[in-house]
Amino acid sequence: MVPTSYYILLSALLFTFGVVGVITRRNALVLFMSVELMLNSANLALVTFAMARQDVAGQIVVFFVIVVAAAEVAVGLALLVAIFRTKRTTDVDEINALRG
């Protein structure tokens, strides 16, 4: 007998953790992981609502989110490796060449 609001709160909390991670950490990889955490929290909320509404569509969406997240991680990490080859650092603050 778990009210759905508990799940939502959990999702919100995990999302907030992800946000804090993006803002706070300088290691590019940990930053990426925080983004994944945020995605997961969103997925959790979606599944919760799918259950509440007895609608499978919510879970289909989550399926797609997971697939896209996987693709995004692959490409993102490839980019990171490419940047690393030039910059020799994974510190996000070092990558500021696009300043105005």
Added chain:
Amino acid sequence: MELIIFLITAAVAIVGAAAMLLSPNAIHSAIFLLINFVAISVLYVLLYAPFLFAIQLIVYAGAIIVLFLFVVMLLGAERAEDARERFAWQRPLGLTLAATLLGLIGYIALRGPAPEATATVADQQFASPERIAEALFTTYLLPFEITAFLLLAAVIGVVVLHMSGVLRPET
């Protein structure tokens, strides 16, 4: 009963996430994230999403985390970030804002009409793999195919990114 499982799993997820954030070592962060993912997959089970439980474990826990670990070790990025912090003011500001966000969402969540609790689900098989397959290959066939293209694009993109030294003969 279900509540207890939920609370334990939720606690694990939260602790894992927090530990991921606080850990100075990137490899430790990845492992903690893995714990978090597993906890979430358990939550999926509680939410009558068996298919997603499996997908979560296979894709997230099994592939994505592995990929992260590979790259961390490839780049040797596990060491802690060096001490100098250019934007020290961003940390408290970010924490405050995040807390605000949390508060807002919580407010929305608790204010609205209470949706169904988990035990009152009428049809526990509404998201069985058969049902998922049914929806995926009929109603959502187009997004399914497009996603296939997306993956293809991702693969090609990754290959192209690292191709530069391969085709040109090294003189």
Added chain:
Amino acid sequence: MNWIIWLIPAFPLLGFLLNALVVRRERDAGILASVMVGLSFAATIAAMVSLEGAPADAKRLTWTLWEWISAADFRVAFGLLFDPLTAVMALLITGVGGLIHVYSIGYVHGDVRPVRFFAFMNLFVFAMLMLVMADNLLLLFLGWEGVGLCSFLLIGHYFDRRSVPPGINPSDAAVKAFVVNRIGDAAMLAALFAIFTNFGTLSFYDNPQLGISGYLDQAFVVAGETVDLGAFGQLPLIAGITLLMLVAVAGKSAQLPLYTWLPDAMAGPTPVSALIHAATMVTSGVYLIVRNHTLFDQPASAAPWVLVIGVMTAFIGATAAVAQLDIKRVLAYSTISQLGYMVAAVGMGAYVAGMYHLLTHGLFKALLFLAAGSVIHGIGGHQDMRRMGGLRDDLPTTFRLYLIGALALSGIFPLAGFWSKDEIIAHAWFDARSPLAAIILILTSAITAFYMGRQIGMIFFGRPRDPAMHAHESGSTMRWPMIALAGGALVGGLINFPGLHWLNSYLRPVLQEPEVIYTLGMGILATITTLVSAGAAYLGWKTYARDLEPRIRIGKDDPAFRYLGDLWRGMEIGWGLDWLYQRVFVRPYRAASVFLSQVVDREGIDGVLVDGTAHGLIRLAQGLRLLQTGYVRTYALMFLVGVIIVVAFFALRG
């Protein structure tokens, strides 16, 4: 054979187009232009022959080219009219104009822009012909404006020079001519509006071909109507219309108070002065009044004002001419004065006398200008009479021609000017019952004779005052036209000789003026006038050729200044009218223009609005650019802020 009449303006138009677009060489331009005017003259003669065949009560040839404007009730034809009045004007324009064109071939030889000169001379003849041949006021106005434009273009012929003798800037002179004319033009337009509003048509006579009626025969219709001027009372409509026309005439024919442009117009080449500012353009005002004589004949019209303006202008022009030091400026003020005679004549209702003087004046004033041009050309471009002296030995032919012109202008028996001028004076004394006007005109005649005597004395007699001057006579192309004009000045009196009345009879179908009966009283008056003028001429000559002659020095004031002081100075500056206009109108206007262009436009609009906006945007962009720090984490923070705002909006909205 009516179609002949459109050939008259067509030839000069063709000449203009060819000269403007095709011709390149000076020689071709001059010959082409002269030939075109000559052909126009021939066409005029042919048209006059054809005119004889028209019935006496409708003695006119008309040729409507097309319906120009047709907008509801406003209908105007592009039509030409050829009646005796037009014929007389056209003869003057093409005849004298043709002679001047031939003269110009010699005069502008070696000029920097000969083709332009001849092109605009032809355009001028075209416009002037359109003016006198128009069958309605609007087409007349087209010619009216056209001659003003050509005057501008030709006065400014030496536009690249800063100053021409006696110290005028040609561009400024051209602008002044055009702007002062414009004042008259504005009044003319107002008159057009008034005529159309009250008569419903702008056509002079009925045009059965297009179904447009004419207004000249309807003048009496509006006899009793008045215009309400509010606090100023009621003005008879006829008075209003004719008053507006008077203003237009004052502008175009250089009458008081709009004559200030004519002396400065001497900045143009001398043939231009001869053609435009002696014989033709300036006479178009007189033509306008004569053409509209049915309006001016009405009892309530502004004709008395016309007379007053004419007489005053005649007197003032003559007094100013006395003190001028530049050879052409004397003639310019003289023209103003003689135009005053013409305007006074038509103001009295003596239209034939006015036209008579117009014709004779056209002959001898053109002669005088051409002869002056001959003098200037012969001595190398100088125009200051103090530099001249004793030229009758070096320029004998020019001297004789100039003398003929001067005697004609002074009204000495039996040259042309005597007959026409005395007819006007006689009319003033006997018919119009204005002895005051007659006396002033007689006085003016004396002054006229005096300044011509002065001029002859200063230029041709005495010792040569400029040791560096070498004078030579003009070539044949310049001489023969002058000789022809001198012939006209000698026998021009025959045009309306007492007893023969050729002009009066010829213009009878248009003007219906009774013949003048020559009484003994008129003979006595004419004799007195002539004796007074002859005496004044001799006095003028003697003073400047003998008495004061030793004291004429280059660069110094005229010797008479010592005796007359400020009075002389006043005459020399044309009584200060131009000076007044400069102070009251020109300078404030220029100052306002400078202010608007530099302060308002350059600094205000360009600086503040345009540049200011640009700079403002640049500064804004520079400020905004600081947001692009390049740090991902900062961007993420900004994302977060945005997200919070959106979520808060939904959360708190309810």
